[in-house]
Amino acid sequence: MALTPTYSDRPRVLVVGGGYVGLYTAFKLQKKIAKSGGIVTLVDPLPYMTYQPFLPEVAGGNIEARHAVVSHRRHLLETELIQGSVTGIDHENRTAVIAPADGGAPIELPYHDVVVAAGAITRTFPIKGLAESGIGLKSIEEAVALRNQVLSLIEQASTETDPAQRRRALTFVVVGGGFAGIETIAELEDMARAAVKLNDRVDQSELRFVLVEAMGRIMPEVTEAQALWVVEHLRSRGVEVLLNTSLDNAEGKFIKLINLPDKSVAQEFDAETLIWTAGVMANPMVRSTDFPIEPRGRVSVNAQLQVSGEFGVIENAWAAGDVAAVPDVTGGLPDGTCVPNAQHAVRQAKRLAKNLWASRFNKPLKGYKHKNLGAVAGFGEWKGVAKIMGIQLKGAPAWLAHRGYHGLAMPTVERKFRVLMDWFIAMFTGRDLTQLENLADPRGSFVAAATPKPKPAAAAPAAPAEAPKAEAPKAEAPKAEAPKAESPAAPTGAPKAQVREEATAAN
Template sequence: MALIPTLSNRPRVLVVGGGYVGLYTAFNLQKKIAKSGGIVTLVDPLPYMTYQPFLPEVAGGNIEARHAVVSYRRHLKETELIQGSVTSIDHGNRTAVIAPADGGDNFELTYHDVVVAAGAITRTFPIKGLAETGIGLKTIEEAVALRNQVLSLIEEASTETDPAKRKRALTFVVVGGGFAGIETIAELEDMARDAVKLNHRVDQSELRFVLVEAMGRIMPEVTESQALWVVEHLRSRGVEVLLNTSLDNAENKNIKLINLPDKSVAQEFDAETLIWTAGVMANPMVRSTDFPIEPRGRVSVNVNLQVSGEFGVIENAWAAGDVAAVPDVTGGLPDGTCVPNAQHALRQSKRLAKNLWASRFNKPLKGYKHKNLGAVAGFGQWKGVAKIMGIQLKGAPAWLAHRGYHGLAMPTMERKIRVLTDWFVTMITGRDLAQLENLQAPRSTFVSAATPKPKPAAAAPAEPAKAAEPAKAESKEKAAASK
């Protein structure tokens, strides 16, 4: 594999993956590296960073999908952008193999420093039917698809006369009781409630939302009393919250749930929609590197965000975010690492950029230290829960805290303005309940119009009525002769 001639040959800081860490690391380094004669190169399969905390609101119709993403090309103007995936890294030789997103030939890219920011992917289990039936909520595309699917199914059910098919269409299952799962089922239920108000052929009582959680409680990020309140709140809205329950099978959209730990059958029913939000795992691409990997599959780093292992620090190699096991000196996961969330990723990226730049001049590096400020969650209009620096909130105050925090955390002023505008318009006019059809086959209407229609077969010419008379007369003559 040869180097692509159109790419820069300046000393490169290679950022593997976008997301919070990739975007902010590139943003904070691009001008400094360029002035020093180098270049920052960001490689990501997508041309944008997704602000994942907004995905439930995108699915619920409160935020326009494109406003929840940040364009790399627009905001990283001094960064070399490559739309593709890093498939392997040979740090000993300072090279990475890139697979272009368009399916072209893989090529090698050399670098001086590498920042592993590949993030996390949805963690699944080998459950029969899950891959065929389920959908996650990790990408903007999934959020848009969910919004359209829920609204379309309500519309389809309104004219469905088969009771079983109608019930199946109006049953929605979410697996996973963390923040993502709770916010998703709450936003979708809120949206479905509004949609049914506009369709007199569907009754609110026909909607069925089921939350499945394998643990004995939901939302470990908040206090136990708050978690209990959330369960009561969801149940008051008609949501079935099933704790200590696991998905056993989803073949042919037949959902089979089992009790834990005895694995007895809890429920079995059909559902057209199955949403999987049961955790994430570090991007498996890191296993195709020569970096040390800890038991949870993340890159091992020290408190300075330098890749380090059994034999000490690996020079010119850095990692942060969900893909890295960053030590949490304030107390995080049981293994002493930071929890995988946006709050840590955002701050780690800024510290990483400062440390990488300081290392160029052999200046002292500063360790990452940040105490989790708390958590906020929105459950639809004027509903939410929050724990901020020990202060517990619920209902409208928590919802306002949720919007305030994420409105400030949304990257770039341009995107903040768009999101704030969406919220303002929604408060006045209500959430957007228009579904978009045929997104998977956008050319279908044109193809149908442009395809020549077969000409109808010409009808056989009818025989003149008088032609039958001679035939009748002839048959009578023959009959008379026979007598």
């Protein structure tokens, strides 16, 4: 008998997305809403929240992949969880349409309040070959795949005799000079150097790392002097830093780079690994709602994190994080909104939860206000850069600040402990340099073992060397048969002896 899933009929706070904003909003509201007779429902295609600042360290083998994510099911015990994607919101009728992750029939879910927290996706451009050759670094799956790919390519190159194929395997390109791109190329370069030390068939000089940035500088979050230091630091490690340069083509993993603004060819070469970290954009699902959308594709909200447009506030609709254009009264981007980072998202989620709860009792709502404390970045073991409340750090102090800040910012005590243990163990044992193969086809070896093998062909009736002996009697067969016809009573042994003698004579 088929079972039909049942969903609560209590007044619902629908949270769309399970990232920073979704996780913290649900966590802060679930008990209060439950006590008031309602329920919080969180919808996300994934069963976990990903702490994205740790993705470069996951790719670099310093943090176990599962420790950089937070389970919804484990930590949102009083929240109704639905694994799927919201494909449409009709706020006028207070309903949302959900496509289950397992491909089941769409679900139409009523709600009282809705929190749009769908986050951002990777922003790409129509570059030929990018979709086929590139990989991003926005998910835990991408980080794991990158780690395995880099380590596997080093192993493959160690037995490759074709110089061109060897260069292709050991060339790694990162497009995007923001925090994500810089941390990614630095962590991967650090890991690759450590892996090559264990492989005598590959020389350090064969590794090639290329950073491509379309702007004239990298990392706009830090000072210009610090950005220049980072470029010098990377180049001292052998990383090619190409500023004012853009990716023009990547078909067949043949990389074509052009200079900006004259668009002349800068470099052309083969590279097996192309990593795209050139920015993010608001989740396009918001265009399937009846909410006001600003020019950059984000939901328009006021300082209280209520969805609002030219006709004022839309009741019972809230949004925050990367998917929302949250006003920054302290001074943010040129358009006056908060930058899309984890620091703002976590704090906005807490303010949103308080304001939503206060609105139930018609209490005054407070506006979101937070001055950015700065930025920290890690470039591999004991290397980094930071700007914290105006204080500039680089090298080991910045690296320690990076780990200290993100260790505290990682959601839940349980995950904090796991990450700290990863770091502690790595201090004594180093990075984990073991790649996991065949993740894309885990059943391959089993299928090969379980597939019936064809039966071996039947053996030949006689060995070729003895063929002449078999043929000789056949040639003299008429002489052997003659005595039988003329004298039936003759002993049978006579003809056989005669045949043997004739066969001997023939040989």
